[in-house]
Amino acid sequence: MDRDLRDRGVHGVTRSLDQGMELVTGWGRNPVTASHVARPTSPDELAKASLDAGPRGVIARGLGRAYGDAAMNAGGLVVEATGVNGVLDLDPVSGVVRVLAGTSFDDLMRVSVPQGWFLPVTPGTKFVTVGGAIASDVHGKDHHAAGTFGTHVRSILLALPDGSTRTLTPSETPDEFWATCGGMGLTGTIIEATVALRPIETSLLSVDIDRAPDLDSALALLTEGEDRYQASAAWIDLVSGGRNLGRSVLYQGDFATRAQFDAQGGKGDPLAFDPPKLIPAPPAPSGLLNRFSVRAFNELWFRKEPKQRRGELQTITKFYYPLDMFDHWNRLYGPRGFLQWQCLVPFGQEDLLRWVVESIVGNHTASFLAVLKRFGPANPGPMSFPGPGWTLALDIPAGSRSLAELLSRLDHRLAESGGRVYLAKDSCLHPDLVPVMYPRLDEWRSTRARLDPGNHLTSDLARRLHLLG
Numbered sequence: 001m002d003r004d005l006r007d008r009g010v011h012g013v014t015r016s017l018d019q020g021m022e023l024v025t026g027w028g029r030n031p032v033t034a035s036h037v038a039r040p041t042s043p044d045e046l047a048k049a050s051l052d053a054g055p056r057g058v059i060a061r062g063l064g065r066a067y068g069d070a071a072m073n074a075g076g077l078v079v080e081a082t083g084v085n086g087v088l089d090l091d092p093v094s095g096v097v098r099v100l101a102g103t104s105f106d107d108l109m110r111v112s113v114p115q116g117w118f119l120p121v122t123p124g125t126k127f128v129t130v131g132g133a134i135a136s137d138v139h140g141k142d143h144h145a146a147g148t149f150g151t152h153v154r155s156i157l158l159a160l161p162d163g164s165t166r167t168l169t170p171s172e173t174p175d176e177f178w179a180t181c182g183g184m185g186l187t188g189t190i191i192e193a194t195v196a197l198r199p200i201e202t203s204l205l206s207v208d209i210d211r212a213p214d215l216d217s218a219l220a221l222l223t224e225g226e227d228r229y230q231a232s233a234a235w236i237d238l239v240s241g242g243r244n245l246g247r248s249v250l251y252q253g254d255f256a257t258r259a260q261f262d263a264q265g266g267k268g269d270p271l272a273f274d275p276p277k278l279i280p281a282p283p284a285p286s287g288l289l290n291r292f293s294v295r296a297f298n299e300l301w302f303r304k305e306p307k308q309r310r311g312e313l314q315t316i317t318k319f320y321y322p323l324d325m326f327d328h329w330n331r332l333y334g335p336r337g338f339l340q341w342q343c344l345v346p347f348g349q350e351d352l353l354r355w356v357v358e359s360i361v362g363n364h365t366a367s368f369l370a371v372l373k374r375f376g377p378a379n380p381g382p383m384s385f386p387g388p389g390w391t392l393a394l395d396i397p398a399g400s401r402s403l404a405e406l407l408s409r410l411d412h413r414l415a416e417s418g419g420r421v422y423l424a425k426d427s428c429l430h431p432d433l434v435p436v437m438y439p440r441l442d443e444w445r446s447t448r449a450r451l452d453p454g455n456h457l458t459s460d461l462a463r464r465l466h467l468l469g
Helices: 003-007 043-052 105-115 130-135 174-180 215-224 258-263 291-304 316-320 329-333 350-362 403-416 431-437 441-451 460-465
Strands: 013-016 021-025 032-038 058-061 077-080 087-090 096-100 153-159 165-168 189-196 204-212 231-236 248-255 308-315 338-346 370-375 389-397
Touching: 043 058, 043 077, 043 153, 043 189, 058 130, 087 105, 096 105, 105 130, 130 189, 153 174, 165 174, 174 441, 204 215, 204 316, 215 231, 215 248, 215 350, 215 370, 258 308, 308 316, 338 350, 338 403, 350 389, 350 403, 403 431, 431 441, 431 460
Parallel strands: 032 077, 058 077
Antiparallel strands: 013 021, 021 032, 087 096, 096 189, 153 165, 153 189, 204 248, 204 308, 231 248, 231 370, 338 389, 370 389
8 A cells, every 4th residue: 555645634535546436544544445435515415415325325424533444434435524514603601512513623622612611521632523523422531520422412413314304312312312422423424413511710731640550559549539530541551561560650630720720820811722733743664663662662651750740730732632742643653554442341340451451461562552541330322332440442553463363352351241342443343242242232223223224324344343233
């Protein structure tokens, strides 16, 4: 594969091929498939784009930050929704916003943060669309306190494959609403949404930092902080073993109050939001990230932070989106790309979590972007990923001979123990495990079939995992 084809564009959609097809990939840049791509520029065009779907069906796509094939459709139609964007209305008193589905979190925050309103839930990148966030029912560092993004959605305007639209709400159409939240775009094309934002007094966060020498210490600190912090996450070292197994750096906090801002000598507008310009991340050769380079990076990252620091004021970008400071950071994994794997391990299965960490360390997997978090209760969505337990997410360079066997072993143990993997990040789950990990799959299929009886909505993910039955 020509590297230039895979390096163009934030969306992962590349250059045109013959017969009007284009190469499309996820953020992991692996796999790559060819599709027809439509780019509507109005809500009406977006609602009717599915009418052009052929026998291979159609799937909507946002900014392409799903790591695998969730927004890909080999040989079919991909509808890129980013041209249908904008904040339609923001109530300055209630913080309820009506927004078009192709609007990025970045653009939404540029409007809302200066008015004292922040996203109710955000993943680790602001370069996702509102529609994509709903389809993946994204979660963040505050799941234990705020749940998933879908929990804060008040209504969804959904376009069905026949071009008609329906308004979904959690009270009037709960089955269809919750099938769409976490439904991976397979219930319809989201046109717009109404979302309740959360109030903030400043755009800075007061952050406590702790170094945990091992996995048990990290779990204890995250547990202790559950009621004290709105947002919590731990960077975890998945290279070191022995007494350093699972050593972590914890970042926990919440938005600073105006009093905290003033007490620490804050100057200027406390609600200023001006993200830094992106730093280009150069393409890297395959093999640059290996267990030796990652071991050195992990040692540096662990040692650079203090053993303990309290009340450090951090910007939104530094706390929530550190990787977003680097344009195309996915290039660092080289032309082969990478996979992301994220699991849920239920509470009471901490021995399983330790086994997962030991297995990854023992496989010499070169992951320097690994995050450990504590989840809260699940929401009503049958395909929503989070639930009570621990979640571990890691990036893994593609191409390792032992990678498929490792992930298969982990997936099977998770399924046996009531765990699951996140479909928005999956690349290689066996389809037989999906109904085990998501026991309400048939319920979701039934609701989805009422919205799309002809199975026009599909994706590479849906075919690979047999999601439609």
